[in-house]
Amino acid sequence: MEPLLFWALETLLFNEFQPSSSNSNSPFQNLLSDITNQVLPPSPQANLSGANNSAGIDQAIQQAALSTGLSPALLKAVAMVESSLNPAAISSAGAIGVMQLMPQTAESLGVNPYNAEQNILGGAEYLKSLLDNFHGDLTLALAAYNAGPGAVDHFGGIPPYQQTQDYVQKVLSAYQALASSPEST
Known part of the structure; x- marks a missing residue:
């Protein structure tokens, strides 16, 4: 199986079968992990773990905020709504990682x-x-x-898509909560 296809399948299955109340892996997850480690050796091209812990994610968000002049609370709100801060997230549309970038967008951004x-x-x-x-x-x-x-240009505002309308409200709510939190400074 192609390594990228296998990785995508493993990610999908991991996300679907991840236990929610326990930190221990199921036998199925252990099997996937063993197979992944055999089939997909570490590669700089597929570094999903670059900031895989919450401190690493927070640090990357702070760095991106400094680089762009955007609020760290805003970036974290987008990341929370997009992927729940999961660097291994892949959407059904093919968006990748914490900020759910489409491959074409990522390529255009270098x-x-x-x-x-x-x-x-x-x-x-x-x-x-x-x-x-x-x-x-x-x-x-x-x-x-x-x-x-x-879509925003076409409709002259927020498109009449329920998903987009819900998304905007979720990000704004998360942003407001994070911005008012003393930890977000």
Whole structure:
């Protein structure tokens, strides 16, 4: 099996069968882990663990915020809603990593979407460009991050897609909660 295809299958199965109340792996997860370690040796091209712990994710978000001038709370809110801060997340549409970058978007930004730090920086740069494109209107930038800037332009605002409308509200709520938290400074 092609290594990337195997990795995608393993990620899907891991996300579907991950126990929610325990830190111990199931026999199925142990088998997947053993097979993955045999089939997919560590590779710089597929570095999903670049910032796989929460401290690493938070540090990458802080760095991306400094680099782009965006609020760390905003970036973390987007990452929470996009992937629950999971660097191994893959959407059904093919979006990758913490900030759920589409492969074409990651390529245009010159980042490796499988590397958590680069994924977060790429997502921050993309969000910054959307904010610039929509003259600082955060709701439109978030809608464009979810549905694409073409959809926002076409509808002259947040598209009438329930998923996009829910997404914008979730990110704004998370952002407000994080921004008002004393830990987010």
